[in-house]
Amino acid sequence: MSLKRATLTLLAGSALAQAVPLLLGPWIARLYTPAEYGQFSLVWTVAGNLAVVGCARYEFALALEKDESAAATLLALCLRVLLAVVAAAVLVGGAWMAWAGLPLAAALPLAVLALAVSQALGQWAARAGRFAALAWGRVAQWGGGALAQVGFGLMQAGPWGLMAGATLATGAAAIVQARPAPAGGWRQLLAPRPLRAMAAKHRGFPLLNTPHAFAGALQDTLAIALLTAWLGAPEAGAWALALRYLKAPASLVGGSLSQALYPRLTQATSLAEARALVRHNLLLLAALALPLMLVLLAAGPWLFATVFGPEWRGAGELARSLAPYVALHFVAAPLSVVPMAWGAQAWALKLALVGQALFVAGLAAGLQLGGLAGAGWGVSAAMLLYFGYFFWALWTWE
Numbered sequence: 001m002s003l004k005r006a007t008l009t010l011l012a013g014s015a016l017a018q019a020v021p022l023l024l025g026p027w028i029a030r031l032y033t034p035a036e037y038g039q040f041s042l043v044w045t046v047a048g049n050l051a052v053v054g055c056a057r058y059e060f061a062l063a064l065e066k067d068e069s070a071a072a073t074l075l076a077l078c079l080r081v082l083l084a085v086v087a088a089a090v091l092v093g094g095a096w097m098a099w100a101g102l103p104l105a106a107a108l109p110l111a112v113l114a115l116a117v118s119q120a121l122g123q124w125a126a127r128a129g130r131f132a133a134l135a136w137g138r139v140a141q142w143g144g145g146a147l148a149q150v151g152f153g154l155m156q157a158g159p160w161g162l163m164a165g166a167t168l169a170t171g172a173a174a175i176v177q178a179r180p181a182p183a184g185g186w187r188q189l190l191a192p193r194p195l196r197a198m199a200a201k202h203r204g205f206p207l208l209n210t211p212h213a214f215a216g217a218l219q220d221t222l223a224i225a226l227l228t229a230w231l232g233a234p235e236a237g238a239w240a241l242a243l244r245y246l247k248a249p250a251s252l253v254g255g256s257l258s259q260a261l262y263p264r265l266t267q268a269t270s271l272a273e274a275r276a277l278v279r280h281n282l283l284l285l286a287a288l289a290l291p292l293m294l295v296l297l298a299a300g301p302w303l304f305a306t307v308f309g310p311e312w313r314g315a316g317e318l319a320r321s322l323a324p325y326v327a328l329h330f331v332a333a334p335l336s337v338v339p340m341a342w343g344a345q346a347w348a349l350k351l352a353l354v355g356q357a358l359f360v361a362g363l364a365a366g367l368q369l370g371g372l373a374g375a376g377w378g379v380s381a382a383m384l385l386y387f388g389y390f391f392w393a394l395w396t397w398e
Helices: 003-031 034-051 058-064 068-100 103-127 131-154 159-176 186-190 195-201 204-230 233-246 248-266 271-308 310-341 345-395
Strands: none
Touching (some): 003 131, 003 233, 003 248, 034 068, 034 103, 034 159, 034 233, 058 068, 058 103, 058 204, 068 103, 068 186, 103 131, 131 159, 204 233, 204 345, 233 271, 233 310, 233 345, 248 310, 271 310, 271 345, 310 345
């Protein structure tokens, strides 16, 4: 399947998947309070932080394995690593409950499991060119999650309803993406395999990409944690709601494009061909991001207060201040797979660590100077430097 057709297939599925939560978002915002949304977002963000490295990033090496048996061995390695990460999540969740008195932390291991399995099987389906399955998986995860959260909200389940809806829908997405089965069936993954040799073959992914991915996810975790500690759960809920909907376009376009772009970059016959592909997509994404930023700058507070209710106007003020960052992230998100395809994971890791430091510094400075909206302006200013260098480096890559 061509890159254009694969991207359009994933884009169509993502559009349907995003349409449901976007349409149901105002209802969900009225079924749950900002404080409940803040509690859910804190636990879900930590789960996402752990899940992003749940398979030690070995799942991203699946596209590099052309032999079916070798790919199945690599997938078996992913699942073995995941079991260890889920066991660690049980300990983290238990310690969190005991230390902070947050009962919702008990759901952490199941959330980590669902998220990581869905991510791994998404790469498995992409390797097989089953982009329709990926598209339907997104519909199940995002659309199904919003529907489930509405259902639990009508039952007045509080933050548990938000967590249960998101976790169940993510698990459903994993099931949708679990085809084709490996040679011999899924049970064969439990049979003894030469996992050590496979782990050594792709050791660059856990050694270099895992810290990079964890640091990237840690950005969201630290933001929610800082906001909860500094301003309280309602403000953290406003941040989470704003980022969820502001990053929806990036998830829609970025996730679709990156999963189709990554295999194409690994198959490029020359650096010049790959660089031309990256430049074309960077310009296209920038053209799409600019109108989004202008709308948020002009009408962010009004939009959030109108759509979600007056109690969420603070999220709209935040949306305005985050508009430059959101536009930059929209362009950068699909291009995050480029360093992996170009064997530049060490460079990407170093740059990511600098980016995390800039993000946290901008957030903290903004909180100190201007509260919630100030945090957004601080992040936008700091990340302009980071993303500007990232785009320049990809454009001029040698």
